[in-house]
Amino acid sequence: MQKARKNISTYWKIQLIGWFSASLYWGFTAFASGHFLWKMGVADLIFDVSIGIGLTHLYRNFALKRGWDKLNLKKLISKMILSVLVLSILYMFLISSKLYLIRLIVLGENSVSFSVFFKSVQLQLFITGTRLMSIWILAYHLYHYSRLEIQTVKENARLSFIIKEAQLRNLSSQLNPHFFFNSLNNIKYLILENPKSARRAIDLLSELLRNSLDNTKGELVVLEEEINLVRDYLELEKIRFEDRLEIKIENKVDLSSQLILPFSIQLLVENAIKHGIEKRKKGGFIHVKVETEQEFLKITVRNSGKLETEIRNSGIGLSNLRERLRLQYNEAAFFDIKEFENETVLATILLPIK
Known part of the structure; x- marks a missing residue:
């Protein structure tokens, strides 16, 4: 040999x-x-x-x-x-x-x-x-x-590609026939029953589509912009679910002074609706909380539902988010999602405060 x-x-x-x-x-x-x-x-x-x-x-x-x-x-x-x-x-x-x-x-x-x-x-x-x-x-x-x-x-190019992928994924979600037609049907009924709410729903839907098509978003956006996107999305979903959806957004930081990855909180909220609220006859709640913890910005999305194994381990959206956090923060950021015994799912993002 x-x-x-x-x-x-x-x-x-x-x-x-x-x-x-x-x-x-x-x-x-x-x-x-x-x-x-x-x-x-x-x-x-x-x-x-x-x-x-x-x-x-x-x-x-x-x-x-x-x-x-x-x-x-x-x-x-x-x-x-x-x-x-x-x-x-x-x-x-x-x-x-x-x-x-x-x-x-x-x-x-x-x-x-x-x-x-x-x-x-x-x-x-x-x-x-x-x-x-x-x-x-x-x-x-x-x-x-x-x-x-x-x-x-190379990492910047990879991050740019992933951001564009996230934008396309977000656009695909907003243009998803199920979401889109549900929103249009709700708006149709609201036109006769509550024209004011119908106009608001149209504004929300157009704003969501505009954000999804926005090619000017960079690697980071102001936290306030991301929270406003989440508010619009949840307000539109509230029109669809009515009393079946309870929403709470709690903030303990200056939104205008913090930067965050675009569509990061939006992704978690969207997952909460798609894999949690939609699958429960009685609906549930979504609680978004932004606060500081030591030297980190802590963002949590808590919702009613169960965490499916394939979503936790190999969900495209969550994998995309993990990769973007790794590239942007050089592995100094943290992301975790877990399920509790009372059919509650908690997603947590920790970002180093710069």
Whole structure:
């Protein structure tokens, strides 16, 4: 049986190629000048590559441990400058020690002390170290920054797609024949019995359709706008269910100062009607509550009904909402839906307050 080959990661390939290339260039320069010994050349190659990789790999581990790869360039500049200074000093001491030891062992030169030798080469080695470490650190963080930007663009594109999908799903719901014809039939009877209520129902239906067709909605909307959408939707459903539907919207925050995903509360209320109230002969209640809890905005939708397993685990609307929350808030948001023993369903959204 052949042993599986372990592929060398891109990072290590670049490290080896980069430092070997630099060391070979220095060796070629010495060879071209006529001052070249093979023993010293090989020793320089081994030590130069080892020191270069050792210092930069040590920095990489240090930066990853502290999450520097996720910082933007503005926050990273001061850390990069300090790191270049520290690494350049370490490089200067290590390379000067290497040069002194190689000359001592290979050439047998010991006419000067290390301190004298160090003073003669320290400035040149510090400049070389600064140049090398600056190039390496800048290239390393530019690579991670570009990857972070690409990931952000992908997630924004995905979020934009999901928002459009939510808008289409919401539009589909409002244009659902069952909902649409029920609303029109109610309006038809209201025209004779209560023209004022009929006009209000037409206004509500047109407003819901306008919101569903609104392509200007961004990633977030003002909470007040979402609550108004929910009020319109429930008021129209109240006309259909009459006394079978009890509605309560409770608010304990400044609606104009908070942002929320569009159609998020609307989705939960719609699910409450479709999977709860509609399936109960005596109807039930829907209670929407908005409040703050520690550093989170807490939104709950409580309604009469039972939670169907397929809706909880694989409902398209709820899956869509979970994905939008994950992308928008980087998994800092929370969503849960559960059923209680008294045939009550509670859906909860927790959003970090910005």
